[in-house]
Amino acid sequence: MASLKFPIFLFISSLSLHASMAEIICEDLPKDVCAFSIASSGKRCVLETAADKEGDVEHQCRTSEVVVERMADYIESDECVAACGVNRNSIGISSDSLLDQQFTAKLCAPACYQNCPNVIDLYFNLAAGEGVFLPDLCNAQWSNPRRSMVDLILSSGAAPGPVSSQATGLFAVEAPAAAPM
Secondary structure: OHHHHHHHHHHHHHHHHHOOOOOOOOHHOOOOHHOOOOOOOOOOEEEEEEOOOOOEEEEEEEEEEOOOOOOOOOOHHHHHHHHHHOOOEEOOOOOHHOOOOHHHHHHHHHHHHOOOOHHHHHHHHHHHHHHOOOOOOOOOOHHHHOOOHHHHHHOOOHHHHHHHOOOOOOOOOOOOOOOOO
């Protein structure tokens, strides 16, 4: 009987080892863990909308082209999702949430900033794409919570893009005309 137990133990052990070494493929992930996950390839998973054959809109997990340098095979924990104030139902990847002071306060809080490197890496890169250094944004949040990302963008020397005369929003200001030469 003892000789039968050992092979069964080995078989069960190999199943659990195989399961723990499984690759993460974004397209195979359920939508409730897609956002803030990283595939085995090192690319971020994103939740996207797509129309099915009947024309109904559904959410699908897709592999983005955004590569994470030092992480792979990673599904963000529920603790970090809650601590950082991110939403697993987020569609795509966007820096828009950095304009929200309440979101930035959660992102910069020690529970997120010091414990959730995946989320911080994502928003570090999103902020950099907007010309803002995330540690500066967090320092501003800690020292002066009313200072917004817009203030940091404008003080960083980054110029807002062109604006039509009918634009409205954060950067909808008309620049003075250049002086003639």
